[in-house]
Amino acid sequence: MKIPTIRDYVVEKLERMFKPRTVAIIGASRKPGKIGNQVVKNIIDGGFKGKIYPVNPHADEILGLKCYPSVKDIEDDVDLAIIVVPAKIVEQAMKDCAEKKVGGVVIISSGFSEVGNVEGENRIVEIARNAKIPIIGPNVVGVLSNSSSLNASFAPELPYNGNITLISQSGALVIGLIGWTWLYRVGLTKIVSIGNKADVDFSELVLYFGERDPETKCIAIYMEGTDAGREFYEAAKRVSPKKPIVVLKAGFSERGELAVASHTGSMAGAAKLYAAAFKQSGVIMAENLIELYDKSLALSLQPVPKKDLVTVITNGGGAGVLSTDSAEKYGFPLMDPPDDLKQAFRKYMPEFGSAKNPIDLTGMATEKEYYGATVEALKHPEVGGVVVLYCHTAITKPMNIAEKIYEAGQIARQEDKPLVVCFIGGKEVEDASNWLKERGIPTYPTP
Template identity: 55%
Template sequence: MEKPRSSVVEQLRPLFRPRTVAVVGASRKPEKIGYQVVRNLMEGGFPRDRIFPINPYADEILGLKAYPSVKDVPEEVDLAVICVPARIVFDVVRDCGEKGVKAIAMITAGFGEVGNVEEERRLVELVRSYGMRLLGPNIVGVCDTVNRMNASFCQALPPPGDIAFITQSGALGIALVGWTIMERIGLSDLVSVGNKADVDDADLLEFFAHDPHTRAIALYIEGVKNGRRFFETARRVSKQKPIVALKAGRSERGAAAAASHTGALAGADRIYDAAFQQSGIIRAYTIDQLFDWCIALASQPPPRKRPVVIVTNGGGAGVMATDACADYGLALEDPPDDLKNVFRQYMPPFGSTRNPIDLTGMARRDEYYGAVLTALQHSWVGAVIVLYCHTAITTPREVADAILDAIRQAKVDKPVTVSFIGGAEADEASDYLRQNRVPCYPTPERAVAAMGALYRRAEYLGLLRD
């Protein structure tokens, strides 16, 4: 008989915020996953005295005392990371259950993904009989930047942040850790779901909906096992926090490839499209979009009015942004006359107040500050997109400071996205803006697309007023 189960949030807390971690299958051989997980836990910053390597043939691993069995650990174990051969998994799970382990992250493969469906069913039955939760099998592990826990074979933790990333592809998850470091994209957690034999996407959405460290949820999915439960959960969670999903397998061959390596039903893409819309999930089509949009959704309020104002110092950048507004359904209209009259104060006679507001290449810090502040404070404006092309007239950092000062001075709840176009200086200023919770992108189109995601969320929440 199964032990009674607490709420999903309580059940999964030991998985993502454990006080102690046992690595079952820890190894002294650097090429083994069991060695890499112990090393990564230590190098990631998880307390050394909270890590317990389990190996019956070793006294110590990487300077830590090793134990023959998880049952021999002298303290309570919140999380067991299992990386032993599949043939002994059942014995290890029984040991974990008898020890009182609360959650299992199972890296071991060889179950449902290779056709051993009955073995996987029995595994879940055994796990649940002890009141534990199982993530996996067939995962790369779990990364929690809140507690500096890298219980995976990803070599480094992602930068800390407020986006939870749930991925059905372990290899993609590993690759994207390096990418998030390079792009300076902060995550609260990275979760590889593997076969989703027990803990699934719906459980994870529920957990991160209540996680104070997470402001947006990014999903990479190829298919779901219980579509009704997943989309019902998503509909509820998306009212609290934004969810962006990159659904792969859109083509017929892509769907077949997804089914072959995950074992989950990929399904007709148009069905997913409709379900995403009904449940409030914002669908991305590229990795850039997935994270660009989460960054904006995690840091900016949803708009309340439709008119968008673009402020730029480059006509070409403004034209590209205008086309992108049409692509993403953003309302780009000429401002009312009173607003145009104020904008004229911040540009030479050959500037434009038609929207985009072209301050021209002569714009300095004060012109940017005045134009952005004017747009934010006017009641007609719903959102502002700021574009800056690096010129010799003013530095990217000066413009970044002008934008931040205008946002602080305006004291309004309106979203702002930014694009800085240029080289190393522009990139540094972009990073400075992101550190101050203003999403900044290297191209106008990406800044517009991120604003489009904010408007899609506002529409779903019913916030827009004409």
């Protein structure tokens, strides 16, 4: 059901949902393998420090926790209610939540607009809106928050910790992408699976994470479609100057639009319309999942360049050429550094090196040359940012290079300039790359 406008009470109550003191699981189950059991187990295993209240009228205890017949029987206030009952019972569960005045509700249950049950979905939304209780869902995996040690979902684990918030219309992608966060050291602070987005849409989540959640430094979105395009545009335009928003929009092809409609019941809409709205509102588009993570990682860890000159420092000509092509493709063609900086670079390369951008230190460069050239660039007033490319050679150890790049990263922070790294090689390079990412320097395997 389309939101009438961005609602202030929703943005305010999302705080209780993502930083709850108390969580109720309506439909908690004693049977291992059932989602109602897994959600309770995940909340316990995730290390949630608040109170957990399983709700099941046919059980006295679940996983060592006292069970309640109804959410209304819980003596405490309930900040977050997770509904995991069959679709036909969700309406009554929602009425109980309204009577209890819970802070917010996540409906994991499916069987609503995604299968044509629009009327049933509208009824639960009407109950929620009359009670001013935000609903996330239905048809979702759940919500996860590293800052609250809360895995209120049936995803297997919390993501690798960081400062990106992921909002996804696909629950299955959420589960897969959590694995990626650990594999590629891409840190997330929160994950929201929004499914059918019957009540809370992208716009209110963007406003909450953009303006009220200091733990979120970048908002990453997997979007299939929205019925509240104007609201999303206004929210993104308001937030994007403060925090970057990266969107992967699915359903751009004709068959993709049909797939979106059958998946979540969303209207995918015209590709050009979405692209234009994203551009005008300051949203950064990603073309695939890897790009969504890559862009979000850099933007969550680094400031935006304040000058146009981005200096690329490399020990391999091929890597430098590829970076030149990429820079031009994405709208910031490389410029040569000023003469004084060229002269400074000459100290760190043999005669056959190149002080033009990209700066080719040649394959003879060691960690000493990398550090010196990188610091020269970072400290120069005309340089907006630095990209370091490293190809593994026989005369260097990737970890030695990484350690000096990390030292240069401290200067980058002092200068408030972005430093982005690309390490190309095998297992040693992968270990060095992960070491840098764990210390807040975005590092990639290709230029």
